[in-house]
Amino acid sequence: MNREKLVEKIIEGDVRAAARLMRIVDDRSQDYAEYMRNIWPHTGKAAIIGITGAPGAGKSTLTDALISSYRKQGMTVGVVAIDPSSPFSGGAILGDRIRMADHAMDQDVFIRSVATRGHLGGMSVSAIDIAAVLDAMGKDIIIVETVGVGQDEVEIASVADCSVVVTVPGLGDDIQAIKAGILEIADIFVVNKADREGADRTARDLQMMLELAPRHGEASWQPPVIKTVAFKNEGIEELRESINSFLATHKGDKKSARLLYAAQGIVKERVFGEYFTNSKLNEAIAAGGHDPYKAVDTLWSNFMKLG
Amino acid sequence: MIRILVAKPGLDGHDRGAKVIARGLRDAGFEVIYTGLRQTPEAIVNTAIQEDVDGIGLSILSGAHNTIFPKIVELLKEKNASDIVVFGGGVIPDEDIPALKKAGVAEIFTPGTATSDVVNFVNNNVKARA
Structure with missing residues (x-):
């Protein structure tokens, strides 16, 4: 299939064509840049939501619940799910789909698993291009689930229209909550596994951190702290509504940051x-x-x- | 980079064998997409296409291989994705193997297969597409 034809099919929403270009882009093979040059002008319609947080915080389960929630609203969803590559073999086990198995038969949900392939920062080199392909094929919502992160992997904030930082009870005290790094990029905080002991305390610590100072000079949005139990679907509607109200005033803000990235x-x-x-x-x-x-x-x- | 989907169709209650294979393939430098237990053939094929994998490794213990493996090969054919190499393993009697191969399953691994045999098979029979 020639380049124009492939890009044309992607814009029509063809799954195989999109999957094929994602591979070309991920492998940096052939003339991937030429393909992407034809894809980028068709992007900008979708809302990109970043889900980031520590390994095991429940990012995939939360993503799964959000997919269901958006599908109930009649919206189509693309997911870029990133997992780490082995520093020794270069191989990877990409297991985020285990939590999203219910959507495997839904033609309006496209999930792509991506390995970091040595890239630090929470993303893969190709992740932004893969999100662009999902955007060009017409998905309304694109969720980018980062690799499990520590304190400093903040690339997602340059890419996502709305960054959701997921934490769980018991990871640290109120000093952890005022440290620089990932906590500064959150447009919305989620305390997942909120049925566990210490959830209220974790939410309170984050809330106090937020009340200390307006976030990097912006007074118009105070990041909410939302408690969820993703596997029981608790708090998910509240999270989706919160994402919506953030996007209502902020969608498009990241356009230049995304291109710069x-x-x-x-x-x-x-x-x-x-x-x-x-x-x-x-x-x-x-x-x-x-x-x-x-x-x-x-x-x-x-x-x-x-x- | 070769990408392999490791999937467990059918109603098996555990996936230890599939995880051992997934881990072995990871250590050999392949990207393995792992989808967990109780996948339908349709879901496996949809996933394989979205993930643009080069091969699908199926693990099954329940005895349903004679219907499920050919079904997956058939669905791939329907979607013009016959270039994806299908191989399988699990509790599969020797006498079932010829029919499965005839149906389009490239290789069957029986209990006791070394992980390195599976890795060698992938190296020799599965080619990265891009």
Whole structure:
């Protein structure tokens, strides 16, 4: 299938065509950039929702419940579910779909599992492109479920129109709640597994953190703290309504941040993939008497000559 | 990168064997999409297509392999996805194997198969598409 035909079929909503381009983009094979160049102009209609939080916080179960909730509203849903790659073999077990099995037969739900393939930051290099394909094929809502994160993986905030940070009771005291990093990016907080002991305390700690200061200068939105029990479907409607009210005033705010993030990704890939590859760096380090600065200077001057 | 869907059709109560295989394939450098217990053939095929996998590894203990494996091969054919290699394992009597292979299942692994045999099979028979 030629490039124009594939892109055309994706815009018509064809599942196989979309799945195929996601592979091309994920593997960075063929002329993936040429495909994406034809996809990006068809994006911008969908609302992208980011779900992030620690491993085991319940991101997949929450995503599953949100899919059901949006489907009841008659909306179509795409999901990008990211899990880690092995640093040793490069392989991965992508298991987020286990929690989303109920949607396997729904033609209006497209779930794609993606491995990080060495990328840090909570996403994969391809995740933003895969979300763009889902957008171009006409999904109303796109949920990007990050890999389980720690404190500092905040890339999702550059991509999602609404970032939901999921935590669970018992992960730490009120000092954890005022630390910098992931807690600052939340447009909405979820305390999942709220039937467990300590849920009220966790919600209160987050609430207090939020009351200390308006979030990065914005007075118009105070992130709510919503308690959910995702596997019992408790709190999900409240969460969806909260996402909706955030999007009502903020959808579109991330458009330029998203494009910048995509562009930064392309720069990193080109620079590290073509000019500062590990083998070139290793060579330069060895040749330059094991001085990392000297090694980079040598490669840098070659790089500058290219322009 | 080769992507494999490991799926458990039918009504089996546990998935230890499937997890061992998933783990073995991960350690061999493949991306494994794992979907858990009690999947219908239709759900497995839909998932395989959305995930654009190169192969499907089926694990079954309940004895329903003679109907379920050919059904999955058939559904893939209907969706023009016969390029996806289907292989299976579990409690499968030797006398059932020829008919399953005739129906389009590329390989059957019986109890006692080493994980490395499955890895070798994938390396030799499943090709990444992109």
